[in-house]
Amino acid sequence: MAPVINAKTVFNEIPTGYPVPGKTTVYDTSETIDLENEPLHGGFLAKTLIIAIDPFLRNRMNIQQGTDKPGFEFGRPLSAFGLAKILRSEDPSVKAGDVIRGGQIPFQQYFVRNDATGFEILKDNHSLPWSLWVGVLGMPGHTAYVGWKEHARAKKGETIFVSAAAGSVGSLILQFAKRDGLKVIASAGSDDKVAWLRELGADVAFNYKTESTAEVLKREGPLDIYFDNVGGETLDLALENAAPRGSRFLECGMISNYNEENPYRLKNALFIIKKEIAINGFFFGSLLPKWGADFEREMPPLVKEGAIKFQEDAVRGLEHAGQSLADVQRGTVLGKRVVIVADH
């Protein structure tokens, strides 16, 4: 078979604010690949199916800061959580037809790897779309689940504030909190999103662009738990409105910090002491060994029976990946943004 185009989206420039498709990332169709004859050197050839566009990818572009997570390399395809299908393999640990999941799926249609470490084979999709395995049943699902299990110490009747609650992590936290009997205050950045927060059962849902977070928290707090996806001024306000003695702050993301050259600087750190707050930054990967089996047992059935809801915003074609990176930073996406690179 003749070589085929092997399109890719490469990292080109560190953004100074939001990512700009064509500038900070470039879609490039110049590469080709001979799928039947590309040498594997004991590894495998895979076809990228789905790429998850997560907000933290922006952080991996800030390579000048020396991120702890692997940064992107100029001129090379970006990578993200995603799924791929094995086309050919000389590696005994994977075989043609296997669907694999990993955090380093390249923004490229086809790729060869000589090491299957870091990928897992998904055995059973429970008759649900594969894309859910990068969303509610993938990294965001894992993040919400392990954070909640490890750090929330939720007690019935407590009050939680979830920022960016319409996001793929936040919307799960909202639902976990309701299932545990908490009063949920949830914020999002559009009226559409707020309407969805109400559908999910938020007791107080508000659009932080049109309603003052400070006033809502003052009226509806104090907060026993704050699940932070945004950082910055919202975190400052949560510190100010934390319940004294023993509130918990789960630090999951600080999207407000990722796109600013001069991020907002916290002024309310003293409340950490005054209110005896426990703050835990966490990363799902560190906690998944502890909670992964519980997740696999508990979550797929809940999703399948509709007891846990989610939203997905899929775009089709790798050429839209660059724009998607900007969209999730701007908060214009309702639900989990995934790029369907190939259907099967």
Next chain:
Amino acid sequence: MAPVINAKTVFNEIPTGYPVPGKTTVYDTSETIDLENEPLHGGFLAKTLIIAIDPFLRNRMNIQQGTDKPGFEFGRPLSAFGLAKILRSEDPSVKAGDVIRGGQIPFQQYFVRNDATGFEILKDNHSLPWSLWVGVLGMPGHTAYVGWKEHARAKKGETIFVSAAAGSVGSLILQFAKRDGLKVIASAGSDDKVAWLRELGADVAFNYKTESTAEVLKREGPLDIYFDNVGGETLDLALENAAPRGSRFLECGMISNYNEENPYRLKNALFIIKKEIAINGFFFGSLLPKWGADFEREMPPLVKEGAIKFQEDAVRGLEHAGQSLADVQRGTVLGKRVVIVADH
């Protein structure tokens, strides 16, 4: 007996920076008391012996911010941890001669209370000076001990950074950390203090005024534990130099924030997530019910045999209380500042 002078130091004005004796606090000898005939209304009359001048008292002067701890009242004596001796009592729970300890001992020579709640009777001084019961065996000792027991999760061979390590809390943390086999980086604000840190066994001791905290932490870190007494830029640097995955920050004090109209604002909060840091603000009072019995069993013997060292800087006379409040904020005191109001 004729009435005697009942001198007091009253709160007069919220400081805009450091406290200023004669301005933010005023020493006043105009009040008198008849020790034999002052009516007790079922309560007790006590003579103030010792007042501890702790840095956090500055924070109680910021009453416009609505502190969680009781703020001071204009025109009324300040109060602090201290000891007093019961002179007369109509309250069956205390009797003449008892030495009581509490967090609300007034800056006044004599005082009447109708409720002994909040005071404890010190039964046994283990033949040690009473003043230690507001220092190494009092609130600072309790603070260091319960914070360490509850939040440090120290493991042999780990690295800890202690700021304000010559203070009455920091110097105990340094010693607890050495006893647990940690490498200790300790900072203080004078060469005298640094010399003392070395005596206490600090592996790395430095004067933050003449040596760069950033460089020391970069060279000697990363930090598994940061015990924070100062907040501000030092906290930012500790966040930057935290060990990835599971470092612990014990937030005990933020003296750098207390005296500034525009306190330093944190820029490194994102590291809380990137490095999965656990931050715990704590207050000894909340943890003492859990750890107090261990403290009483363990600490007095260690102090008595010299296994735990401490420094005390006693001044004599309530008229020096106002200056002492400023001294502990400026960091010019070597050891625990106490005001001896009366010897017995």
